[in-house]
Amino acid sequence: MDCSDSRTAVSARIDGEAPPPEIPDGVLDAHLRECAACREWARRAERLRELTTRLSEW
Template sequence: MLCTRIRTALSARLDGEELPPGLTVHRLETHLAGCRDCRRWEAQIRALAAGALGAPGQPEDDPAAADALLARLRTVSVRPGAVPPGGVDSGGKRAG
């Protein structure tokens, strides 16, 4: 099973939404049991959600809270490697 599909399901589950069609809780848990990367990804999104829910005030009401939340998100984000001049980034654009 593709990890992207599992991660979509994990995000949906965290948001209290239904799993995507054709994906059962059993299949999701089976994949997680064997995929360290998806377990790590789930832990990161749970931590982000807990941090966002525990943030004082709502970002739209408090610009400082929004800045603090963005700073926390940046510290756990996966940053792609540098694209060499003439290379193609993940967005299909040429660098340099």
């Protein structure tokens, strides 16, 4: 899997959207287990989502 595709799927997951049809959850999860760069990207994207949600609640 291409890291760019992985990050698109992670973004959709974080936003509560359906993943791209060509990237089922199992495929994405397998890529994240193998790719440290995408795991870090996902961690940072989740953190950004948390922070923006908190700010919007002010």
